[in-house]
Amino acid sequence: MESLEIPTFQPRLRVLNREQALAIHGAALEILEKTGFKMEHPRALKMLADRDCEISDGDWVRMPPHLVEEALKSAPKQISLYDQKGAKAIDLTGENSFYGTGSDATFTRDVETGERRRAVLKDVGNFATLVDGLENIDFAMSMANPEDVPIDDIYVYVFAEMVKNTTKPIVFIADSGRDIAKIHEIASSVVRGEEELQRKPFILNYSEAISPLRFPENVMEKLIFCAQKQIPLCLPSGSNAGGGAPVTLAGAMALGIAENLVGLVVHQLAGKGSPFLFGPNVSALDMRSSVVCYGCPEWSLTQAALADMRDEIYGLPIWAFAGASDSKVVDAQAGAEAMFSIITALLSRANLIHDVGFLEYGSTSSLEMITMANELIAMSRFYVKGIPVNDGTLALEAIERVGRGGPGSIFLMDDHTYDHFMEALFLPKLLDRSRYDAWKDESAMDLYKRCNMETKRILFEHEVAPKADVVLKEIEHILKRT
Amino acid sequence: MSDFKGLTEAVIKGDIQTAVAETQTALDAGANLQDILDKGLIAAMDQVGEKFSTGQMFVPQMLRSAKTMQECMKLIKPLFQEDELATKGKVVIGTVRQDLHDIGKNLVAMMMEGAGFAITDLGVDVSPKDFTQKAQEVGADIVAMSALLSTTMPAMRETIEALQEAGIRDKVKVMIGGAPVTENFASEIKADSYAPDAGSAVIAAKKLLSIS
Numbered sequence A: 001m002e003s004l005e006i007p008t009f010q011p012r013l014r015v016l017n018r019e020q021a022l023a024i025h026g027a028a029l030e031i032l033e034k035t036g037f038k039m040e041h042p043r044a045l046k047m048l049a050d051r052d053c054e055i056s057d058g059d060w061v062r063m064p065p066h067l068v069e070e071a072l073k074s075a076p077k078q079i080s081l082y083d084q085k086g087a088k089a090i091d092l093t094g095e096n097s098f099y100g101t102g103s104d105a106t107f108t109r110d111v112e113t114g115e116r117r118r119a120v121l122k123d124v125g126n127f128a129t130l131v132d133g134l135e136n137i138d139f140a141m142s143m144a145n146p147e148d149v150p151i152d153d154i155y156v157y158v159f160a161e162m163v164k165n166t167t168k169p170i171v172f173i174a175d176s177g178r179d180i181a182k183i184h185e186i187a188s189s190v191v192r193g194e195e196e197l198q199r200k201p202f203i204l205n206y207s208e209a210i211s212p213l214r215f216p217e218n219v220m221e222k223l224i225f226c227a228q229k230q231i232p233l234c235l236p237s238g239s240n241a242g243g244g245a246p247v248t249l250a251g252a253m254a255l256g257i258a259e260n261l262v263g264l265v266v267h268q269l270a271g272k273g274s275p276f277l278f279g280p281n282v283s284a285l286d287m288r289s290s291v292v293c294y295g296c297p298e299w300s301l302t303q304a305a306l307a308d309m310r311d312e313i314y315g316l317p318i319w320a321f322a323g324a325s326d327s328k329v330v331d332a333q334a335g336a337e338a339m340f341s342i343i344t345a346l347l348s349r350a351n352l353i354h355d356v357g358f359l360e361y362g363s364t365s366s367l368e369m370i371t372m373a374n375e376l377i378a379m380s381r382f383y384v385k386g387i388p389v390n391d392g393t394l395a396l397e398a399i400e401r402v403g404r405g406g407p408g409s410i411f412l413m414d415d416h417t418y419d420h421f422m423e424a425l426f427l428p429k430l431l432d433r434s435r436y437d438a439w440k441d442e443s444a445m446d447l448y449k450r451c452n453m454e455t456k457r458i459l460f461e462h463e464v465a466p467k468a469d470v471v472l473k474e475i476e477h478i479l480k481r482t
Numbered sequence B: 001m002s003d004f005k006g007l008t009e010a011v012i013k014g015d016i017q018t019a020v021a022e023t024q025t026a027l028d029a030g031a032n033l034q035d036i037l038d039k040g041l042i043a044a045m046d047q048v049g050e051k052f053s054t055g056q057m058f059v060p061q062m063l064r065s066a067k068t069m070q071e072c073m074k075l076i077k078p079l080f081q082e083d084e085l086a087t088k089g090k091v092v093i094g095t096v097r098q099d100l101h102d103i104g105k106n107l108v109a110m111m112m113e114g115a116g117f118a119i120t121d122l123g124v125d126v127s128p129k130d131f132t133q134k135a136q137e138v139g140a141d142i143v144a145m146s147a148l149l150s151t152t153m154p155a156m157r158e159t160i161e162a163l164q165e166a167g168i169r170d171k172v173k174v175m176i177g178g179a180p181v182t183e184n185f186a187s188e189i190k191a192d193s194y195a196p197d198a199g200s201a202v203i204a205a206k207k208l209l210s211i212s
């Protein structure tokens, strides 16, 4: 008998047709050409003026579509991030998806007491260690805005702390051209040289323009720095429906994409061919509480739409969010919202997915939430793999054996089961499927409690590959200078 | 004439056309200006605030009511003699130095204006000096600061110090807010008041100036 070779369809979500995608893109171009934007960085303004942009009122810019076309052509379609030992870890291209944490939360839920308190530098270290120890979390962000470091260099301290506590790639924040240079210095030191960092970057900068349509000087300073040093960067703008942008999702996307395209154009003018991760953050402002949501279906929907636009038009890898919640504690709401965004991000093939572990609309971080998300990501990845159909999985021989095997013959005993169960089924670690009595005997723990224990176990047992002494010394030196 | 029911209802509904017409009718009938303002417009906005905080109204509906009130004010304001218009108090508001978040601040400003405060909005990235100068210039009763970044929270303290140095700290009340700001932080930097959202900002402001 011939063996079956059928390609596996992998479940995929689509939310826009080609006409919709083109119409939103067209609206974005129209915003840039007709409405324009405010460019507060003198050199960026000059670059745009030199390239057919129309300038009025000092820094108001109107941009012709052909600049966008050029930038889309020169920006690389693939971005690779490496771990800190130089192994390729994140290949941002096509349909690959990677999850990581978020930055800057003001508060954290203490893992020992459960209390909500201001975050400190030690928390940044703990978050990085946890990320390092979880197999489905692919990159680290700070998760905290610690109160116990000098404010002027907060992002430098936070970066150093992450470097010390994980080997995975890092997505970092900086304030301006000043601190980003120091962060770049630390990163260069980790891989022993600026060229090596350029060749195998383990860092990506997350900066934000200001919706609607404003590009501050310090933000463009960072963007130009990254373009010239070839540090991958993304530049979402906070075009949230009803907040920084129109309440209707199409308009909010058009605005956010327009803002992203400005970033992309300046970026490619400053460093042609430098890596730019595309994508606005289009969440929604809640019309009762006025918070900008981190657990709403709107954000998941707009990023799925952006994935379709990537496939139809842009071809650049995209930035996304998942695994976060507006709930104040890790409860049923947090689980529901986290899972909703995690699975849809994967089903729509978002590429670099951040904010895993946020509670309270991004104000509070939670270690347990990340541990839980790690399992939810595993579940989602299992689902998206689809159903391979071939001789082995159709298992006709096993059916024959067991079917005709007489009384007592069961699939559980068959070799086919033994050989395949590991990849054929999803085997949860934290989601509880134990029988009632077993559950009760294990002190009737809920998922939160199990995540809490697992988190503590990882923080206690997981060993992060230590950095070389020279690197640590150089980091101390750079921090002292700050 | 003391019944402003039609006007109040129109403001609550956010029906600009009807509200403006009702205002004109009241003016034509010779109603007292301060009464139209207090018993008509502001009374309506008080109800709006109440409905919003109990979840019966959404943010855009509340803002439409505020806009409706502003349109009515356009008819009334020119008829007041200078200084005769009794506002609830003068508020200088802004987002602090190096902070560019303005959506929350704008919302607070709109709500306070709706409640009858006279607002001077300094925008974003406002230095302690600019807050102080403006407060002096307009004779502010309240200086209201917004910060969304923990890195810009210290600018709130500096602004309070600047008010102190300019010798006007005891003449103004200081209100602060924004996502990372807490009650504790407010008392730590000796601000007079903190509020977690726009609705409670109005209540807090009224309390500060002992008005209802």
Ligand code: B12
Pocket (backbone or CB within 6 Å): A103, A104, A105, A106, A145, A173, A174, A206, A207, A208, A209, A210, A211, A212, A236, A237, A238, A239, A240, A243, A244, A285, A289, A290, A291, A292, A293, A361, A362, A363, B098, B099, B100, B101, B102, B103, B104, B105, B107, B108, B144, B145, B146, B147, B148, B149, B150, B151, B175, B176, B177, B178, B179, B180, B194, B195, B196, B197, B198, B199, B201
């Ligand atoms: C939208 C947004 C932006 C937009 C802002 C657009 C704009 N025009 O304002 C953009 C994209 C520009 C932006 C930029 C940045 N942001 Co931002 N942003 C947000 C976000 C998602 C929502 C804020 C918002 O508008 N909420 C809606 C409004 C209505 O609510 P609100 O601001 O909280 O205001 C209410 C109350 O706080 C209160 N209130 C507010 N002000 C006042 C004042 C007074 C007197 C009173 C009484 C009450 C009061 O009443 C308001 C109405 O109810 C928050 C996260 C979040 N969900 O809160 C992050 C967040 C605030 N940003 C953050 C960060 C880190 C940044 C950046 C540094 C990111 C970067 N990598 O560059 C930059 C900094 C820019 C700068 N220099 O200011 C962090 C702050 C962390 C921290 N602890 O410091 C947050 C918490 C996100 C996160 N977890 O990382 N951001």
